[in-house]
Amino acid sequence: MKKLILLALTLFALKSNATVHTVNNAPNGGAQFTTINDAINAAVMGDTIYVHGSPLVYAAFNVTDKKLTIIGPGWAPQKNNAVRAIVASAIIRNSTASIPTKTSNGTEIQGLVFNGAVSISLNSVLDVSVSNMRIDRCEFRGGIDIVYGASNYIIENCYITGSLARVTLGSTSSYSNFLFQNNIFRIGNFNNGFIANFINVSNFIFSHNLFMTDAPGSGGSNASNALARNLTFSNNIFININLNTGIEFSTFNNNLTYYPTIAALPAPWAAGNVANNSDGGGNLSNVNPQMAAQTAINIGADNPIADFTIAAGPANNSGNDSKDLGLLFDATGSLNWASARGARLPFIFSMNIINPTVSPGTNLNVEVTAKKNN
Numbered sequence: 071m072k073k074l075i076l077l078a079l080t081l082f083a084l085k086s087n088a089t090v091h092t093v094n095n096a097p098n099g100g101a102q103f104t105t106i107n108d109a110i111n112a113a114v115m116g117d118t119i120y121v122h123g124s125p126l127v128y129a130a131f132n133v134t135d136k137k138l139t140i141i142g143p144g145w146a147p148q149k150n151n152a153v154r155a156i157v158a159s160a161i162i163r164n165s166t167a168s169i170p171t172k173t174s175n176g177t178e179i180q181g182l183v184f185n186g187a188v189s190i191s192l193n194s195v196l197d198v199s200v201s202n203m204r205i206d207r208c209e210f211r212g213g214i215d216i217v218y219g220a221s222n223y224i225i226e227n228c229y230i231t232g233s234l235a236r237v238t239l240g241s242t243s244s245y246s247n248f249l250f251q252n253n254i255f256r257i258g259n260f261n262n263g264f265i266a267n268f269i270n271v272s273n274f275i276f277s278h279n280l281f282m283t284d285a286p287g288s289g290g291s292n293a294s295n296a297l298a299r300n301l302t303f304s305n306n307i308f309i310n311i312n313l314n315t316g317i318e319f320s321t322f323n324n325n326l327t328y329y330p331t332i333a334a335l336p337a338p339w340a341a342g343n344v345a346n347n348s349d350g351g352g353n354l355s356n357v358n359p360q361m362a363a364q365t366a367i368n369i370g371a372d373n374p375i376a377d378f379t380i381a382a383g384p385a386n387n388s389g390n391d392s393k394d395l396g397l398l399f400d401a402t403g404s405l406n407w408a409s410a411r412g413a414r415l416p417f418i419f420s421m422n423i424i425n426p427t428v429s430p431g432t433n434l435n436v437e438v439t440a441k442k443n444n
Contacts, residue, residue, distance in 0.1 A: 094122035106131035123153030130159040142181035144412035145209035159186030164198045178204045181413035186212040219243035227410035228253045229374040233260035244270040257283035263295030284370030286310035305389035307396035313338035318345035324352035324390045330368040359385035
């Protein structure tokens with residue numbers, strides 16, 4: 071039992087200089103709080119909130135003028151009796167009272183599943199932008215809205231899916247230094263584009279992502295819902311995606327398009343294209359990438375734990391980094407889709423009581439197996 075208690079303490083010792091708050095909304099969940107907002111209200115700048123997996127959907131939460139790290143178990147945790155932390159929606163904002171010691175800048179969101187939209191800043195005269203954010207290992211079914219200008223974002227290892235699988239920016243705001251890497255963007259049931267209002271942007275990079283759809287129609291699902299400019303696409307795979315509508319003045323390096331269920335579309339980087347896109351080299355047009363689960367991927371199956379690996383073929387080791395195109399499966403580090411499904415926290419994978427019946431004065435033997443994702 072001492073070992074079990076020690077392991078539990080280790081799970082929550084995330085940062086030596088920050089307080090960790092726990093949330094579980096299930097009956098008798100055993101955490102400090104039953105709502106995420108209550109934990110946020112109790113937290114101070116730099117604290118961490120660990121949201122337990124639960125069979126109940128968590129109510130929406132709001133972070134205002136407070137840098138926090140909020141961590142859930144992941145979008146498909148690999149453990150016995152795996153339960154996700156599903157949240158209705160969220161708002162992360164800075165008010166006009168925001169100052170360096172009272173700001174949401176630098177907030178991190180990891181391992182949560184959002185049914186509704188995540189809004190970063192509000193379309194209000196009472197808000198200012200939120201910058202320096204990291205969003206990792208989350209699932210989004212209601213999209214991400216970043217209303218005011220912002221900079222220095224990393225969005226990685228995420229599953230962005232559904233009829234609202236879109237990242238939307240403010241049409242009149244300016245943005246810089248955004249990296250989208252090792253994500254799946256999947257349109258479901260409706261052709262609305264993965265991005266919107268990517269107009270006043272600089273240093274926007276999409277690297278090693280998979281774009282797919284279950285609703286390509288006859289002309290493919292549009293990549294952009296509205297005009298998008300000055301983007302860099304490197305090492306991505308696009309299945310039944312129309313990159314010729316809305317994307318302009320952008321650079322393509324080592325990408326692959328494939329149209330298994332519709333007529334092939336012209337390459338967006340083709341010489342003389344009217345959108346003024348540039349061919350940086352290494353691109354492949356209408357070529358089968360030969361992922362292990364290619365048949366399911368061709369129809370945009372809603373299955374983020376399918377086998378997206380590439381053992382051979384034109385996409386194998388064809389990136390400008392000599393890695394496979396599409397999702398990453400790095401042997402070390404955090405960019406491995408196979409382990410991106412779960413949080414990076416150590417977790418109890420299984421617990422077994424060896425001798426459930428004990429006599430007075432004898433020991434209760436508990437076997438605990440713990441694991442950790444990269």
